[in-house]
Amino acid sequence: MKEFVCVRVVQANAMDLALFQFDYDMSFGTTFLHWDRTVYARYGSRRGNEEMAAADMSMEGLQATMQGVLALHQGYPGNKGRLEGKQPKRPVPYAVPEKHPLLKKYKSKLDYEGKVSGSCIHCHQIRDAERRVLRDGGGVLPHDLLTPYPMPSVLGIEMDRKTAAHVRQVREDSVAAAAGVQAGDVILGMGDQAVVSLADMQWVLHHVEAPDTLTVRVRRGNSERDLVLKLEPGWDRHSDISWRVSSWDLRRMAFGGMYLTSLSDAERTENGLAPGQLGLLAKHVGQYGDHAIAKRAGVKKGDVIVKFDGIERDLDESALLREVLGKRRRGEQVSFTYLRNGEKKETTIRLQ
Numbered sequence: 405m406k407e408f409v410c411v412r413v414v415q416a417n418a419m420d421l422a423l424f425q426f427d428y429d430m431s432f433g434t435t436f437l438h439w440d441r442t443v444y445a446r447y448g449s450r451r452g453n454e455e456m457a458a459a460d461m462s463m464e465g466l467q468a469t470m471q472g473v474l475a476l477h478q479g480y481p482g483n484k485g486r487l488e489g490k491q492p493k494r495p496v497p498y499a500v501p502e503k504h505p506l507l508k509k510y511k512s513k514l515d516y517e518g519k520v521s522g523s524c525i526h527c528h529q530i531r532d533a534e535r536r537v538l539r540d541g542g543g544v545l546p547h548d549l550l551t552p553y554p555m556p557s558v559l560g561i562e563m564d565r566k567t568a569a570h571v572r573q574v575r576e577d578s579v580a581a582a583a584g585v586q587a588g589d590v591i592l593g594m595g596d597q598a599v600v601s602l603a604d605m606q607w608v609l610h611h612v613e614a615p616d617t618l619t620v621r622v623r624r625g626n627s628e629r630d631l632v633l634k635l636e637p638g639w640d641r642h643s644d645i646s647w648r649v650s651s652w653d654l655r656r657m658a659f660g661g662m663y664l665t666s667l668s669d670a671e672r673t674e675n676g677l678a679p680g681q682l683g684l685l686a687k688h689v690g691q692y693g694d695h696a697i698a699k700r701a702g703v704k705k706g707d708v709i710v711k712f713d714g715i716e717r718d719l720d721e722s723a724l725l726r727e728v729l730g731k732r733r734r735g736e737q738v739s740f741t742y743l744r745n746g747e748k749k750e751t752t753i754r755l756q
Contacts, residue, residue: 407474408436416525418512421496427553427606428527429648431457434466436473438480443490444473446603451555452647460555460565460602468568472600489597490604493611501525506533528650535650539657539756545729550654551722553606554643559633561585568600571622579639583631585620592628593621615639645722658728660697660753661690664709664721675708675743680718684709686742694756701751703742710748711741728755 413419416428426433426446433448447469449460476483502510507525515523535549556563560578564570569591574580591599594608595618612618618633645651646665655663664684667675677683686707690696710716713728732738732755739752 425492428531444476445600447601449602464566469601472568486598531650550726551643554609554640558640583633589622657756661695662698663688708743713738
């Protein structure tokens with residue numbers, strides 16, 4: 405730690421959005437910087453609810469990433485080319501969150517003499533505001549805002565959380581397996597970027613603009629080699645966004661406030677669903693304001709959605725959110741069919 409100047413930030417108020425671009429749904433995130441604002445690396449990854457918040461992080465992993473950062477720092481600026489891809493990419497219309505029209509009620513500093521929590525801008529609110537402006541302006545949501553920071557598990561790669569970038573497991577019949585990635589490989593780079601953390605890998609995957617090939621540099625034993633991953637259309641379709649705090653507002657926009665979960669095999673049989681048929685349980689139905697649109701349309705907790713806006717194929721909640729919000733606009737009407745105690749019912753909601 406003595407090699408670093410450490411700064412702890414507990415709120416997004418006054419955060420430089422042109423510099424600090426990362427996965428805003430994280431519970432913990434670190435950005436490693438040179439004094440000239442060059443980003444060396446990012447650390448902090450998550451794939452599930454609060455119980456899984458630390459499943460992809462560890463003190464050992466953070467330490468290994470910090471060692472990798474020090475190696476990059478020692479090689480700087482000679483290695484600047486391998487760091488260019490890590491620099492903030494998205495132009496920002498507002499320098500800090502509180503300048504955003506939807507966040508302007510907040511101040512640059514927390515109210516430590518009053519309501520501290522109420523004066524704090526949470527990181528996820530930045531993405532919420534960005535999505536809402538696009539949505540309220542009549543647009544559909546772009547892919548990177550609907551599927552942010554995919555885990556490399558969508559490619560078939562599971563990383564060892566106690567290391568910087570060691571491959572723990574490769575799923576058979578996956579994109580990674582087809583490219584030749586093996587358990588025990590050390591990921592040194594993706595595309596043209598140096599990799600020293602799982603978050604670095606997510607950064608690369610988040611900025612893949614279209615289905616393409618992606619070169620991965622690995623060290624295997626005493627040798628290094630380049631492997632080519634072929635990213636077909638829909639390569640990240642299994643990226644789960646249901647755990648994200650920012651997905652609650654997506655549920656308002658697309659489902660009228662319903663929180664949907666996939667049925668178990670036993671529940672599918674109980675409801676008489678055919679193989680491959682849509683079956684999503686309304687685990688929660690919003691009760692207030694704009695989150696109560698589905699409630700006012702007659703939906704109750706425990707209902708089973710079997711058709712939504714003409715979609716009948718089996719999708720999980722994440723995939724259905726992307727289908728609806730990536731194609732449909734605010735104000736459009738969508739109809740859906742649900743089961744309640746075996747009885748089929750139909751209703752319509754207005755998308756928000």
